[in-house]
Amino acid sequence: MADNVVVGTTRVAMVMNTIRQRIAGRSLTAGAKLPSVRALAGSLKISTSTVVEAYERLVAEGAILSRPGSGFYVANQAAPFALSEVGPRLDREIDPFWVSRQSLEAGDIGLKPGCGWLPPAWLPEDGVRRAVRALARADGPVLLAYGSPLGLPPLRQLIARRMADKGIGASPDQIILTESGIQAIDLLCRFLIEPGDTVMVDDPCYFNFHALLRAHRAKIVSVPYTPSGPDIDVFARVVAEHRPKLYVTNSALHNPTGAILSPVTAHRVLKIAEQFDLTIIEDDIFTDFEHVTAPRLAAFDGLERVIHIGSFSKTLSASARCGFIAAKPDWIGGLTDLKIATSFGGGRHAAQLVLSVLSDGSYRKHIDTLRSRLSKTMFDVSGKLKNLGIVPWIEPQAGMFLWCRLPDGIDAADVARAALERDVVLAPGNAFSLSQTATDFMRFNVSQTEDPRVYEVLREAMKAARGKA
Amino acid sequence: MADNVVVGTTRVAMVMNTIRQRIAGRSLTAGAKLPSVRALAGSLKISTSTVVEAYERLVAEGAILSRPGSGFYVANQAAPFALSEVGPRLDREIDPFWVSRQSLEAGDIGLKPGCGWLPPAWLPEDGVRRAVRALARADGPVLLAYGSPLGLPPLRQLIARRMADKGIGASPDQIILTESGIQAIDLLCRFLIEPGDTVMVDDPCYFNFHALLRAHRAKIVSVPYTPSGPDIDVFARVVAEHRPKLYVTNSALHNPTGAILSPVTAHRVLKIAEQFDLTIIEDDIFTDFEHVTAPRLAAFDGLERVIHIGSFSKTLSASARCGFIAAKPDWIGGLTDLKIATSFGGGRHAAQLVLSVLSDGSYRKHIDTLRSRLSKTMFDVSGKLKNLGIVPWIEPQAGMFLWCRLPDGIDAADVARAALERDVVLAPGNAFSLSQTATDFMRFNVSQTEDPRVYEVLREAMKAARGKA
Known part of the structure; x- marks a missing residue:
C-alpha cells in the first residue's frame, strides 16, 4: 500500500513535470488548451485518474486553469520567476x-x-561625513539633476588613474559609472549573454554571482579555485567542453578564499580565453585591501577581452552606491544605452561623495x-x-x-x-x-x-x- | 542588371537571416559547424556563390568564423546584445x-x-540641501553600511501613508525601496516575464518603456491612448489576441499626453485584466503634480493584479536615487531575492534624504x-x-x-x-x-x-x- 502511494505520487509528479516542461519550453503557450485527460493518459500509458490528479494539482499551483465543460488551459500569468527554483536545486x-x-x-x-x-x-566615517557636508554646499544641479550617461567625469578620471596604478591602461571614456559593483556585472550580463548561455565561475566564488547569473537564466559551470587561481587544466577542459561565453572572477583578492592569481595562471587563462573567444569579467572590488599589487587579467590583456569592474563599497561606504565598468571602447555605446534603459541617468550624489572621499588625503x-x-x-x-x-x-x-x-x-x-x-x-x-x-x-x-x-x-x-x- | 543586384542582395540577406535565426533559435549553437556551402545551396535551391557571399558577410559581422580547410562555425562570442537592433527597426x-x-x-x-x-x-533646493546637511550628522551605519533588504522602514511607512492619500491601501511590508522608478519596473520585469513574453504599453507612452522591455527581450504590443485612458475596445481586442502577460502604464498623469484615466475606463481595464489574467504595472511617478486625485488602478484593484510603483525624481531630486514597488504580499519575498541578486542591500543615503525632505513641512x-x-x-x-x-x-x-x-x-x-x-x-x-x-x-x-x-x-x-x- 505504502509502495502504491509512492508509485502513484511519482507518476502524478511525472505528469506534472511533463506539462511544466512543455509550458517552460513553450510547446504549450499561455492560453493553449492542454491535451485531454484521456488523450494524455493514452499517450503516456497511465491511468486517467493519475492525469486528473496531476491536472488538479497544477490548477492548485496556478500553472493551468480548468474551464468546466471545456478542458484545461495554460494559465496566462505564469508563476512569477523565482530565483530559488532556477538552476540546481x-x-x-x-x-x-x-x-x-x-x-x-x-x-x-x-x-x-x-x-x-x-x-x-572600520570605515572612514570622518571622511564620509566631510564629503556629505561638502555635498550640501554643491551647486543646485549636483543636488537635483540626473547625472550624464557615463557619469561624473572627474571621478572617471580618478578611476583611470587608480587603474593605471594597478597596471591597467584605460581612458576615462572607457569607464562607465554604475550604481554598484553587482549592478556593473548585471549590466554586462545583459549586454553579453542571452538566456541559456553558459557562464563559468570559480568554485568556490562569491555566492551572489550564482544568484545574479540565475536571474539571467544562464547555465553556470564552475572551475575549482587553487591558491594561485583557477585550476588551469580543469579550466581548459571546462572551456573546451562547455564553451562558456563568459567567465566571472575576482582577480587580486579572491572571494571567499583570499587567494591571489599567479602571473603564470593569468597568462594561461588569457591564452585559453583567446583560443575559445571567451570574455572575462574581472571583479576587483577588494583592490584597496592589497599590500602588494597582484596580477590583474585586465593588465595583461589591455581590456581586449577582459572587462574590469569595481566599486567602493568595501573600503569607503556600502551606503554610497557607486561602481564602475572599464571596457573596450566599442562596447561603451551599447552599455550606455542599456544603462539608460534600466537606470536612466543615475544620480550624482554617490559619485560626488566617492570623488570627495577619494580625493581627500585622509x-x-x-x-x-x-x-x-x-x-x-x-x-x-x-x-x-x-x-x-x-x-x-x-x-x-x-x-x-x-x-x-x-x-x-x-x-x-x-x-x-x-x-x-x-x-x-x-x-x-x-x-x-x-x-x-x-x-x-x-x-x-x-x-x-x-x-x-x-x-x-x-x-x-x-x-x-x-x-x- | 539593377534588378539582378537587388535579387542577389535579397537572396544573400535571406541566407544570412536563415543562419541568424538558427543561431538565435539555438538549432545552431556556439562552436557548431555550419552546413557546407554546397549542402545549403542545394537545400535552399540557390547558387553556391550566394551562400559564399552570405557566409562571408556573417564572418565580417562576427556571427560565424571561417576555419580554412575545415568550414564555417558559429562564433562563440556572439555579438553583444544591442538594444537598437531589437524589435521593430x-x-x-x-x-x-x-x-x-x-x-x-x-x-x-x-x-x-x-x-x-x-x-x-524648480526643485526644492533648500529642502534637499537641509536634508544633505542632516545626513552629514546621521549615525555611522547610516553613512557607511548597506540598507536592509526592503529598505528604510520609516520611508516605507511614509510611502504607505502617501498611497493611502490616493486611495491605495498597502502596508509598509508590501513596499520595497528600489534605486529608481525605472529600476522598479526593471525588477518587476525580471520577476514577471520571460524572454519572448508579450507586454502591452500605451501608444504613445514613455519612450524608455520600449527600451526597457526590449532589454528584457519582450514582444511589445500597444494600445492607442485616448484623453480618458487606453482605447478600451482596442484594449480588449489586443489582450484577447496577443494575451500579453503584463501591461505597463501611467495612471493619473499620463506621459507624454497628460491625459487622465477615467473611472469607467479604469474599471473596464481591470475587468479585462481579470478575465485574461493580465498583470498591470502602474507607474505613478507624477503623483505630486496632481491638483485633484485621479483614479488609480491600484486603488480599484487593491494591489491584487496591479503593482504600483513610484519615485521622487520628478518633484524632489533626480539625483537622489530612490523609487519603490508596492505589490501583493506573496510577491515580496521573490522580489527581495531578485533585488539582492542585482543590487544587493542598496544604499541608505538616498532613502534617508528622501525621508528628510518629505517629512519637512517645506x-x-x-x-x-x-x-x-x-x-x-x-x-x-x-x-x-x-x-x-x-x-x-x-x-x-x-x-x-x-x-x-x-x-x-x-x-x-x-x-x-x-x-x-x-x-x-x-x-x-x-x-x-x-x-x-x-x-x-x-x-x-x-x-x-x-x-x-x-x-x-x-x-x-x-x-x-x-x-x-
Whole structure:
C-alpha cells in the first residue's frame, strides 16, 4: 500500500513535470488548451485518474486553469520567476540568499562573521561625513539633476588613474559609472549573454554571482579555485567542453578564499580565453585591501577581452552606491544605452561623495591603517579558529576573508543553522560552491569575528552539528 | 542588371537571416559547424556563390568564423546584445535613446524642451540641501553600511501613508525601496516575464518603456491612448489576441499626453485584466503634480493584479536615487531575492534624504508653488506654441507635458534634427509611439520651454522641415 502511494505520487509528479516542461519550453503557450485527460493518459500509458490528479494539482499551483465543460488551459500569468527554483536545486537553508538575507536583516547590531563587509567603525566615517557636508554646499544641479550617461567625469578620471596604478591602461571614456559593483556585472550580463548561455565561475566564488547569473537564466559551470587561481587544466577542459561565453572572477583578492592569481595562471587563462573567444569579467572590488599589487587579467590583456569592474563599497561606504565598468571602447555605446534603459541617468550624489572621499588625503591614511588592522586581526582570528580545530585553507596575504575547513567533516550548514538560533550569522561553504563540494568549509570575515561570543557560539554549534552527524 | 543586384542582395540577406535565426533559435549553437556551402545551396535551391557571399558577410559581422580547410562555425562570442537592433527597426535618429541621450548629454546648460524633468531651479533646493546637511550628522551605519533588504522602514511607512492619500491601501511590508522608478519596473520585469513574453504599453507612452522591455527581450504590443485612458475596445481586442502577460502604464498623469484615466475606463481595464489574467504595472511617478486625485488602478484593484510603483525624481531630486514597488504580499519575498541578486542591500543615503525632505513641512509648500507655477507656464507655453501653429492634443489638468500636433503634417523628427543643430533638444512623437503613428507630434516640457530662443529655433526648424517635405 505504502509502495502504491509512492508509485502513484511519482507518476502524478511525472505528469506534472511533463506539462511544466512543455509550458517552460513553450510547446504549450499561455492560453493553449492542454491535451485531454484521456488523450494524455493514452499517450503516456497511465491511468486517467493519475492525469486528473496531476491536472488538479497544477490548477492548485496556478500553472493551468480548468474551464468546466471545456478542458484545461495554460494559465496566462505564469508563476512569477523565482530565483530559488532556477538552476540546481539547493537546500534553501544554504542557498545563495541565505547568507545575504541573514546578514542584511541582522542590521547594525547582530554578530555576523559570515557577512561580506567591514563593521561601520572600520570605515572612514570622518571622511564620509566631510564629503556629505561638502555635498550640501554643491551647486543646485549636483543636488537635483540626473547625472550624464557615463557619469561624473572627474571621478572617471580618478578611476583611470587608480587603474593605471594597478597596471591597467584605460581612458576615462572607457569607464562607465554604475550604481554598484553587482549592478556593473548585471549590466554586462545583459549586454553579453542571452538566456541559456553558459557562464563559468570559480568554485568556490562569491555566492551572489550564482544568484545574479540565475536571474539571467544562464547555465553556470564552475572551475575549482587553487591558491594561485583557477585550476588551469580543469579550466581548459571546462572551456573546451562547455564553451562558456563568459567567465566571472575576482582577480587580486579572491572571494571567499583570499587567494591571489599567479602571473603564470593569468597568462594561461588569457591564452585559453583567446583560443575559445571567451570574455572575462574581472571583479576587483577588494583592490584597496592589497599590500602588494597582484596580477590583474585586465593588465595583461589591455581590456581586449577582459572587462574590469569595481566599486567602493568595501573600503569607503556600502551606503554610497557607486561602481564602475572599464571596457573596450566599442562596447561603451551599447552599455550606455542599456544603462539608460534600466537606470536612466543615475544620480550624482554617490559619485560626488566617492570623488570627495577619494580625493581627500585622509583616504590613503585610512587605507594604510585598515590594512594593518586587518593583518593583525587576521593573525588573531586565525589563531583562535585553529584552537577550535577550524583550519584556514591558506593564510591570505591581505583582505578580510579566511576560508576555513571545519574539523572531522562537520557540515557547515548545520553549524550555521545552530548559530543563527543564537543570532550569529555564519557563511557555510556550499553557499559559495556550485558543485556543493564545500560542505565542511566556512568563510569568516575576520573584522566581524572579534567578539568572544562568536567563538562560544561556534564551539556549541559545532558540538550540536557533531551530535547530529 | 539593377534588378539582378537587388535579387542577389535579397537572396544573400535571406541566407544570412536563415543562419541568424538558427543561431538565435539555438538549432545552431556556439562552436557548431555550419552546413557546407554546397549542402545549403542545394537545400535552399540557390547558387553556391550566394551562400559564399552570405557566409562571408556573417564572418565580417562576427556571427560565424571561417576555419580554412575545415568550414564555417558559429562564433562563440556572439555579438553583444544591442538594444537598437531589437524589435521593430527604428530610425536611430528618433529611437528611444535619441531623446534620453541628447537630454542627458546636454548637461545643465543647453535648452531642452524635449526632456522629461524640471529645471533644477524648480526643485526644492533648500529642502534637499537641509536634508544633505542632516545626513552629514546621521549615525555611522547610516553613512557607511548597506540598507536592509526592503529598505528604510520609516520611508516605507511614509510611502504607505502617501498611497493611502490616493486611495491605495498597502502596508509598509508590501513596499520595497528600489534605486529608481525605472529600476522598479526593471525588477518587476525580471520577476514577471520571460524572454519572448508579450507586454502591452500605451501608444504613445514613455519612450524608455520600449527600451526597457526590449532589454528584457519582450514582444511589445500597444494600445492607442485616448484623453480618458487606453482605447478600451482596442484594449480588449489586443489582450484577447496577443494575451500579453503584463501591461505597463501611467495612471493619473499620463506621459507624454497628460491625459487622465477615467473611472469607467479604469474599471473596464481591470475587468479585462481579470478575465485574461493580465498583470498591470502602474507607474505613478507624477503623483505630486496632481491638483485633484485621479483614479488609480491600484486603488480599484487593491494591489491584487496591479503593482504600483513610484519615485521622487520628478518633484524632489533626480539625483537622489530612490523609487519603490508596492505589490501583493506573496510577491515580496521573490522580489527581495531578485533585488539582492542585482543590487544587493542598496544604499541608505538616498532613502534617508528622501525621508528628510518629505517629512519637512517645506515640501508641501514647494509642491503647492510648483503646481501653480506649472499651471501658469502651461497656459503661457500653450499660447506661444499655438502662435506657431503647434496645437496641444488636450489641455492637461496638471503636470509638465504638452503633447502637440505640428501644423501641415510636418515631420517632427526633421524638426528635432534641425533644432539639435542649434543645441535645442526636442522630443519627436515617434520616439513615444510603438506604431510610429505620431510622426507630426511632439512632446513639450513646459518648464523647459520658457526661453524665447526655443520659439525662434522651433520656427526656423519647422521652416527647414517644411522645405524638406
